[in-house]
Amino acid sequence: MSDGLTPRAFREMVRGGRHTGQTSGVCPGFAQTNLVALPRAYAYDFLLYAQRNPEAIPLLEVTEAGERLLRKIAPGADAATDYPRYRVYRDGVFTEELTDVSGLWREDFVSFHIGCSFSFESALIEAGVPVRNIEENRNVPMFVTNIPCESAGVFSGTMVVSMRPIPFALVPRAVSVTARMPRVHGAPAHIGDPSLIGIRDITKPDYGEAVTIYPGEDPVFWPCGVTPQVAVLNAKPSLAITHAPGHMLVTDVRNAALRV
Amino acid sequence: MSDGLTPRAFREMVRGGRHTGQTSGVCPGFAQTNLVALPRAYAYDFLLYAQRNPEAIPLLEVTEAGERLLRKIAPGADAATDYPRYRVYRDGVFTEELTDVSGLWREDFVSFHIGCSFSFESALIEAGVPVRNIEENRNVPMFVTNIPCESAGVFSGTMVVSMRPIPFALVPRAVSVTARMPRVHGAPAHIGDPSLIGIRDITKPDYGEAVTIYPGEDPVFWPCGVTPQVAVLNAKPSLAITHAPGHMLVTDVRNAALRV
Numbered sequence: 001m002s003d004g005l006t007p008r009a010f011r012e013m014v015r016g017g018r019h020t021g022q023t024s025g026v027c028p029g030f031a032q033t034n035l036v037a038l039p040r041a042y043a044y045d046f047l048l049y050a051q052r053n054p055e056a057i058p059l060l061e062v063t064e065a066g067e068r069l070l071r072k073i074a075p076g077a078d079a080a081t082d083y084p085r086y087r088v089y090r091d092g093v094f095t096e097e098l099t100d101v102s103g104l105w106r107e108d109f110v111s112f113h114i115g116c117s118f119s120f121e122s123a124l125i126e127a128g129v130p131v132r133n134i135e136e137n138r139n140v141p142m143f144v145t146n147i148p149c150e151s152a153g154v155f156s157g158t159m160v161v162s163m164r165p166i167p168f169a170l171v172p173r174a175v176s177v178t179a180r181m182p183r184v185h186g187a188p189a190h191i192g193d194p195s196l197i198g199i200r201d202i203t204k205p206d207y208g209e210a211v212t213i214y215p216g217e218d219p220v221f222w223p224c225g226v227t228p229q230v231a232v233l234n235a236k237p238s239l240a241i242t243h244a245p246g247h248m249l250v251t252d253v254r255n256a257a258l259r260v
Numbered sequence: 261m262s263d264g265l266t267p268r269a270f271r272e273m274v275r276g277g278r279h280t281g282q283t284s285g286v287c288p289g290f291a292q293t294n295l296v297a298l299p300r301a302y303a304y305d306f307l308l309y310a311q312r313n314p315e316a317i318p319l320l321e322v323t324e325a326g327e328r329l330l331r332k333i334a335p336g337a338d339a340a341t342d343y344p345r346y347r348v349y350r351d352g353v354f355t356e357e358l359t360d361v362s363g364l365w366r367e368d369f370v371s372f373h374i375g376c377s378f379s380f381e382s383a384l385i386e387a388g389v390p391v392r393n394i395e396e397n398r399n400v401p402m403f404v405t406n407i408p409c410e411s412a413g414v415f416s417g418t419m420v421v422s423m424r425p426i427p428f429a430l431v432p433r434a435v436s437v438t439a440r441m442p443r444v445h446g447a448p449a450h451i452g453d454p455s456l457i458g459i460r461d462i463t464k465p466d467y468g469e470a471v472t473i474y475p476g477e478d479p480v481f482w483p484c485g486v487t488p489q490v491a492v493l494n495a496k497p498s499l500a501i502t503h504a505p506g507h508m509l510v511t512d513v514r515n516a517a518l519r520v
Contacts (some may be wrong), residue, residue, distance in 0.1 A: 044303060
């Protein structure tokens with residue numbers, strides 16, 4: 001368990017292999033990040049892809065080429081060991097999940113650490129907006145949409161979104177609360193009818209777990225940091241490493257510090 | 261005069277050499293941008309410098325290498341002709357000002373278009389906060405500070421700020437209004453005593469023009485898009501082109517659309 005642990009202590013647990021699960025609810029109040037690590041040859045295109053799609057890919061830190069340690073959002077954190085679970089993509093094909101990618105880390109790797117919607121969940125709860133995946137103790141459901149991202153070099157693709165069901169009367173509040181947190185995805189990308197953004201079955205997420213939608217609730221969709229994984233499938237870099245959806249790095253940055 | 265002109269029509273005037281002056285107050289309601297254009301070899305380091313210093317260098321658009329035309333914030337605008345005045349830096353030395361840099365544009369140039377504090381001036385005025393440089397019909401005063409930017413590759417330097425004197429009682433409102441516009445520099449970097457950020461003489465700005473500070477007013481300092489020009493002096497790229505301070509590109513983006 002991670003109750004009462006500091007982010008640094010939690011990261012040491014992860015590094016030591018003593019936490020390999022999801023990180024929803026871990027170290028409440030502290031921001032978590034998504035990961036993309038790529039060879040330097042792809043880094044400009046990816047950085048530009050992030051700049052052009054800041055809602056889906058809000059960068060909180062980018063490391064120097066070959067440097068595994070973070071400096072800013074989690075000083076001393078190791079990008080190759082401190083995420084609980086990684087996904088490895090070779091030539092655009094997902095090949096394996098690992099809990100430590102030290103052995104795969106290359107001297108020319110650049111790691112991108114991306115803001116996560118978990119950060120605004122506590123703000124929603126404080127504002128009286130229920131968060132179903134927390135209520136039901138599940139990973140948030142995520143869907144690949146048909147919303148195009150703006151391409152950059154070899155990177156292109158559509159947006160991945162996370163979904164939270166919100167009672168109709170609270171939808172405006174959910175929008176206004178999250179809009180003020182643009183560094184962790186900000187306002188929703190879509191509200192309501194899933195078919196309008198290319199989602200066929202709201203009960204079958206592409207990543208994460210389904211949650212209950214009650215009568216009187218709208219599904220509300222936020223841009224998601226898994227979006228780059230779709231672009232990696234398209235760009236087919238020789239090697240790319242991402243976090244496994246829901247298995248995040250816990251940083252030293254307080255969520256409240258990410259509010260505008 | 262630009263009264264009642266659309267941004268597109270104003271850009272055509274600039275392109276034709278019929279407006280070569282500053283752009284304060286031009287096309288009210290539309291965002292203006294600062295410019296940095298660099299060879300592709302420097303583009304990754306500069307893009308990373310912007311990512312690490314988003315308050316000073318909030319990127320609104322980055323063009324493809326060799327592509328002069330913008331697509332997003334001002335479709336069809338020409339980066340080499342539609343700023344009224346440019347500054348040319350060779351090996352880190354400011355060599356000349358030109359009103360058209362078509363002849364210098366290189367096939368490998370990438371242009372970076374950076375949000376400008378002019379965008380929040382109308383929001384301040386709407387909120388009842390006076391903007392002295394507009395009242396006195398001057399370019400905003402800008403100062404090089406000792407506030408360090410986070411370096412990236414060859415780029416490093418301190419922050420340049422723009423200064424507006426604000427009556428004490430209105431300082432909180434000035435902060436809250438601008439904090440909601442992070443894509444055009446956001447909240448102030450400093451409030452009050454200029455010496456604390458390395459400014460020796462508030463009446464002698466490094467760029468722009470001095471404005472009157474009345475008794476009962478605090479000088480308030482915002483991060484400024486001229487910041488990259490200090491980094492260019494340090495990095496000494498073979499060739500770099502920026503806008504001349506105050507001489508901006510007028511985009512098709514409404515300032516109101518940049519509020520969070």
